[in-house]
Amino acid sequence: MNLTLNIWRQKNNVDKGGFREYKVSDISKDMSFLEMLDVLNEQLAEKGEDPVHFDHDCREGICGMCSLYINGKPHGPLQTTTCQLHMRSFKDGETITIEPWRAKAFPVMKDLVVDRSAFDRIIQAGGYVSVNTGGVPDANEIPIPKRIADEAFDAATCIGCGACVAACKNASAMLFTSAKVSQLAMLPQGQVERKERAEKMIAQMDAEGFGACTNTGACEAECPKGISITNIARMNREYFSAVVSSENV
Amino acid sequence: MILDSKIPEGPLAEKWSRHKFNIKLVNPANKRKYDVIVVGTGLAGASAAASLAELGYNVKAFCFQDSPRRAHSIAAQGGINAAKNYQNDGDSVYRLFYDTIKGGDYRAREANVYRLAEVSVNIIDQCVAQGVPFAREYGGLLANRSFGGAQVSRTFYARGQTGQQLLLGAYSALSRQVANGKVKLYPRTEMMDVVVVDGKASGIVTRNLITGAIESHSAHAVLLCTGGYGNVFFLSTNAMGSNVTAAWRAHKRGALMANPCFTQIHPTCIPVSGDHQSKLTLMSESLRNDGRVWVPATKEISEKLRKGEITANDIKEEDRDYFLERKYPSFGNLVPRDVASRNAKYVCDEGRGVNETGEAVFLDFRDAIKRDTEELIRAKYGNLFDMYQQITGENPYKVPMKIYPAVHYTMGGLWVDYNLMTNIPGLYALGEANFSDHGANRLGASALMQGLADGYFVIPYTVGDYLAQTPYAKIDTDHPEFQKAEQEVKDRISKLLDIPGEKTVDYFHKRLGKIMWDYCGMARTEEGLKKAKSMIKELKTEFWSNVNVLGGNEELNQSLEKAHRVADFLELGELMIDDALNRNESCGGHFREEYQTPEGEALRDDENFAYVSAWQYVGEDEEEVLHKEPLVFENVKLTQRSYK
Amino acid sequence: MSWVSKTLNSTLGRKLMMALTGLFLIIFLLGHVSGNTLLFKNDGGEAFNIYAKFMTTNPAVKILSYLTYISVIAHVVYSIILTKYNKSARPVAYANSKASTNSSWNSRNMGILGTIILIFLAVHLQGFWYKMHWGDMPVVSYGGEQYKDLYTIVNFAFQSELLVALYVVAMGFLGLHLSHGFQSAFQTLGLNHVKYSPAIQKLGLAFSIIVPALFASMPIYIYFINMN
DSSP: OOEEEEEEEOSSSSSOOEEEEEEEOOOOTTSBHHHHHHHHHHHHHHTTOOOOOOOOSSSSSOSOOOOOEETTEETSSSSSOGGGOBGGGSOTTOEEEEEOOOOTTSOEEETTEEOOHHHHHHHHTTOSOOOOSSOOOOTTSSOOOHHHHHHHHHHHTOOOOOHHHHHSTTOBOHHHHHHHHHHHHHSGGGSTTHHHHHHHHHHHHHHTTOBOOOOOOHHHHHOTTOOOTHHHHHHHHHHHHHHHHSSOO | OOOOOOOOSSOGGGHHHHHHHHSOOOOGGGGGGOEEEEEOOSHHHHHHHHHHHHHTOEEEEEOSSSSGGGSGGGGOOSOEEOOOOTTOSSOOHHHHHHHHHHHTTTOSOHHHHHHHHHHHHHHHHHHHHHTOOOOBOTTSSBOOBOOTTOSSOOEEOSTTOHHHHHHHHHHHHHHHHHHTTSEEEEOSEEEEEEEEETTEEEEEEEEETTTOOEEEEEOSEEEEOOOOOGGGGSSSSSOTTOOSHHHHHHHHTTOOEEOTTOEEEEEEEOOOOOTTOOOOOBOOGGGGGTOEEEEESSHHHHHHHHHTSSOGGGSOGGGEEOHHHHHOTTTGGGSOHHHHHHHHHHHIIIIIOOSTTSOOEEEEOHHHHHHHHHHHHHHHHHHHHHHHHHHHSOOTTTSOEEEEEEEEEEOOEEOOOTTSBOSSTTEEEOGGGBOSSSTTSOOTTOHHHHHHIIIIIIHHHHHHHHHTTSOSOOOOTTSHHHHHHHHHHHHHHHHHHHOOOOBOHHHHHHHHHHHHHHHHSSSBOHHHHHHHHHHHHHHHHHHHHHBOOOSOSSSOOHHHHHHHHHHHHHHHHHHHHHHHHHOOSOBTTBOBTTSBOTTSOBOOOHHHHOEEEEEEOOSTTSOOEEEEEEOOOSSSOOOOOOOO | OOHHHHHHHSHHHHHHHHHHHHHHHHHHHHHHHHHHGGGGSTTTTHHHHHHHHHHHHOHHHHHHHHHHHHHHHHHHHHHHHHHHHHHHTOSSOOSSOOGGGTSOHHHHTHHHHHHHHHHHHHHHIIIIIHHHHHSOOOEEEETTEEEEOHHHHHHHHTTOHHHHHHHHHHHHHHHHHHHHHHHHHHHHTTOOOTTTHHHHHHHHHHHHHHHHHHHHHHHHHHHHHHHO
């Protein structure tokens, strides 16, 4: 296949940046999208041009490091991560526009690389069970109904890639935050800090500058792990019941 | 040099308890006077950083990824072993110990492995308490599955994403300590060197991957939790960023590298589809619980298959060779990884491979679907099947998967004693970065176990023993050794950037990978290894004169990052070959064609090679010096491994 | 900041206000539409005028009407705050965005729909509500009691094709607004359940079709009866 790539280039986080057009040829449909970009970068490097910088690591759809807004959609046309997107999803001769995630809370560092440390800070605000290593009860001491464990697992599969923020018209991080709040709200181990957690994580989410939720469902539709917006409803419930009943005045 | 493994006295089952009692403690109020650096935030690093911070030490945690949650432990699929015996099927700490020693083809330390089995049960408790959603039975208790190399069900799992769930558990504990101010996090920061002052590890030099700033960090102890070096093969199941740099720099500062040639080739990976391939994707070993491995019985049928004249489903039952079930009736498809991989290679070498390249075998779920329904198979492996379909474009519910072995894990690593300390005092290595527990072959679901055992339950004790004997005063980063190390890092960067070369870093990496795979992969020969050694030497020279590293230092520069890593891989590759050449026997993942039984199984030489090879770096372009730590087996009897 | 103002200033608190006021307005619409069906009663407007008087004089209804005013104002004010806030969360827009592939048009354009409805509301209130309260109104008497003759005003107004068209089009927009807003309010309140959510969604869809359709049929009905 031959393709035209329209890629956002930006030197660093203060540079204004802009689109540049590149051509790549002889792309195999079995290549992953990132391998196609590797081809472009080899091409650029041979010409002595700075390669296009993009985040990627595991290339098997689980680390959440890869991003890219491809042809108007986060992670491209399929509901998967960019590293799992293959060129068979594109047509010969197509023009592909590649942009970084766009959100105030995800500043662009270079080209297509953004800073997602805001997500880490949301987790640091309360996305954990406060147990120290050692001295915990036997793993089978508290039975957890399979349905609940499975549902908690579904929420826990979030890879923190930020596609939900990228997809949302408000750059809201509700799906990300709610996945963690939900996981721990459902499990017995999460009960002790349940209220505190919801209040703190949402306060941090707001402090990072993510937008509010308009319930468009775009996040769920684009989430490579298929995290459901029922988690958002659950988080809202958790939050409202926490603020009215907690003792944090 | 005498290698003191510091294995405690006493009977095997009491060693760890006795040791815990005998080692020195740091008073709770004094712990805040000690700083510990943790490099890497995978299972070992995150769990160690969190646990040490909980105890009161000041921790600095470094990772090259943009978040600690992205460390490659996240990609582990199948599960984590623990001797809980929840299934009432005869498991015990001793059995897990025995299986692991045997699985490792008797090239691991008994005491370390026993301790690993002992603390395995605590790991599961810890993870459940953190809110890790393991798979459960309808009654609400934890579920288990079987894994290769064991005849009990002791593997805990969270669908096909166990590594992810465990890492997120450790990451959450780490995040909590970041919030508490006990851990300072340095993401997008790469360790460039270890600083050794008066023979003790005193800190590290790092490069900020965004700004290029070279910085020094001093501490009382340094923990390297930086994973394995499978990417020396270019194509592996490791993440693109996985590298040997931290371990290698430590090695060049005097830390010994142990058993570097012990590489695990995982049997169930998606085969290479072309030259463009940047990495290989694993299909969890758990698939071998239900999938049956086969190739056509004859070369002729395979040829038809490759030409596309027939499809897998056209091949009649009697024309299928379920070669693992045939050769190993008692373990069948669940033989250990090295055995499964080697047999896949044999049948493909015979011309019975099933894809265009001839390097693939089938992993077929037809019978499992018939037996258990598609729905049940989907519930067990749905995400893996989806992944397979996305990558290959084929539907594994309808046609058998094609798989082929690929580099997956490195059992070798920095030499450590029982306390996980390298031969440099104050420098520790945890998880895949050390060599200690898996011998010559790692059993499935044991990597997660080891990473977390080291981080949660071993290092919090053993690092205290060292710190208790260390003065509070810390070496300042103004110390000349820090200055010197920083300057060396800067010089090396300038040197890389200044090479007026023409070839990209990947060009060299791919060539290195090919040499390693061809000559130091699944099967090795003396002749091939010697040839590979000279090829690597040439490649290294060419790299340092003809590589083209673009951009500058003071910016986000992915070419420069890669160049550093590949430069280290080139040196490591040579050492791996030295190690493979030295080991004139076959064991586990190290298969020397000269040493095999008449049935083609690995032929160990316990009389001459029951030792750990620990290599010492003595200088640029000089042959490394081999030190041997004899392996003493007091509890298990060394036998020819048999899975028949 | 007290916990109340802190909560109301959080993104979730603001959403809560949108949901609560929205739901209240949905209830209002239900009352409004059921009362107004009296327009279809072929009695020369008697039942409708009696109902109109009740609605403007009954003390309980008065309280409800003040709540409605507050809801409208709060719904508008919070939506402006949220829209501004949401815009600021993405300072650089995408050059190429295919939002239509992951979400419905109306869910993404509630602000625009709301603005149109607000403009309609101004016209609507000025035409009837303002007149009823403070305007110069014809009077009729039923059974010796005096009533403002809102029916005649309505009858007169909907002889204009333009106004009828405006009402019909506006109800279309209201329908779109409701079709997202109804279920969205439940989602925001966290009232999401495998058993009930599908029913809520169906109810919301039915509501967003039936209520605006009923409203729209009123001017059309009146237009046509006057034509004959």
